[in-house]
Amino acid sequence: MSYKTVLVHVDESIRSDFRARIAADIARDEGAHLIGTAVTGVSRFIYQDGNISSADPNLATHLQFLSERAARSVTGFTQRMQELDAPSYEGMVAHDEAGGGIGLLARYCDLVVVGQASRNEPSPSVLPDFAEYLVMHSGRPVLIVPYVEDFTSVARRPLVAWDASRESTRAVTDAIPLLKRAELVQVAIFNPNAASDAHGEQPGADIALFLSRHGVKVQVSVHKTSTDVGNALLSLAHDLDSDLIVMGGYGHSRFREMIMGGVTRTVMESMTVPILMSH
Template identity: 75%
Template sequence: MSYKTILVHVDESNRSDLRVRIAAEIAKAENAHLIGAAVTGVSRFIYQDGNISASDPNLAIHLKFLRERAEKAVTGFKNIAEKYGVTSYENVISNDEAGGGIGLMARYSDLVVLGQTNRDEPSPSVLSDFPEYIVMNSGRPTLIIPYASDVTTVAKRPLISWDASRESTRAVTDAIPLLKRADLVQVAIFNPSSKPDAHGEQPGADIALFLARHDIKVEVSVHKTSTDIGNAILSLSHDLDSDMLVMGGYGHSRFREMIMGGVTRTILESMTIPVLMSH
């Protein structure tokens, strides 16, 4: 199993170059094709009611500005891809908002790389629930890069938050190409007694064996906590000096609004290391 197509979202934010660097390093290691995708931020549905026309001079000026901003983002992507020696790459500009444009392209990719929402640096082309939307709707593993910390390595010391759910299973399986290159994978299980049938007599034994068969070096730890599990995961990742968290993403959509589970919401809001999520 390997990643052969990696999609990275690029934009005008301060952390876009970091996302591209991480995506480029993974693409080079996996010998994968790398796609840098920018969006104009205007939904493709805007013209469907017939009330708005691209021939409107005021709209045309605004669309030109949005297009030029996207072109600047993909130029930065190309420079970094070349710098890091990625042999197969392309850049794409989607005339759409981020959720729609990136979400569609994600379905033809093995891994999506994007940034955590920074509410102090709102983007005119990206809605605040963009990461959640991609996790829940793309059907692909999503590697989310934090905005508040410098990332020097990814997946050398990963931490898996394992709860034996379908979502967690999907995330671990999706992360295998990264986990195989890790020095040591830590598997953490919180409050296994709450799901005894799923974890079995020895919580963590089955997932450790599964990973070992992929030649992945793994250690398992079991934790009991009465506090918020999301914060407990973040605290443990700090104590272990982890450089990536792997976990299932939980939630559902109501119209366009994303309703996320408590642990997922905590991680997405407070993460300090890259998080690979699958739903």
């Protein structure tokens, strides 16, 4: 298993270039094609009339402005890839809002790389729940890059949050290309007695065996905590000097509002290292 197509969301935010570099490094390691995509931020359904300019000249002018802004982001991406001598890449503009545009393209990619929403730099074209929406609806693993901190590596020392659930299973499987390249993968299990049937007689033994058969170097640790598991996970990642957290994404949507599970919400709000999530 490997990633052959990596999709990264690019825009005019401060962290866009850093995010693109992380995606480029992964694509290079995997021998994958990299697609940098900017969005206009307007739903594609507004274009379906096909006669926008005559119906509302002001709207047509605004859409042109949004398209030009997205095109600048793509130009910046392609220039950065040239500087990095990326072997296989392309840039494109999606005439859509972020969730719909990137979510649709994601179905034809192996990995999606996006940024964590920043309170200090709200995006004019991306809703705050963009990353959560992709996790829940794209059907692909989503690598979320924090809006703070810089990293010298990603996925050299991953931490897997394992609870034996369907979502956790999906996340681990989707992350295998990254885990195989890691120096050591730490698998953390919190309060295993809460799901003893799923974990088996020896919590962590089965997932460790599964990963080892894929050539992953793995170490399992079991933790008991009476505090919030999300904060305990982030604290453990700090203690282990982890540079990636792999975990299932839990929640559901109510129309466009994302109702995320407690652990998922805590980690996505307070993350300081990249998070790979699948649902």
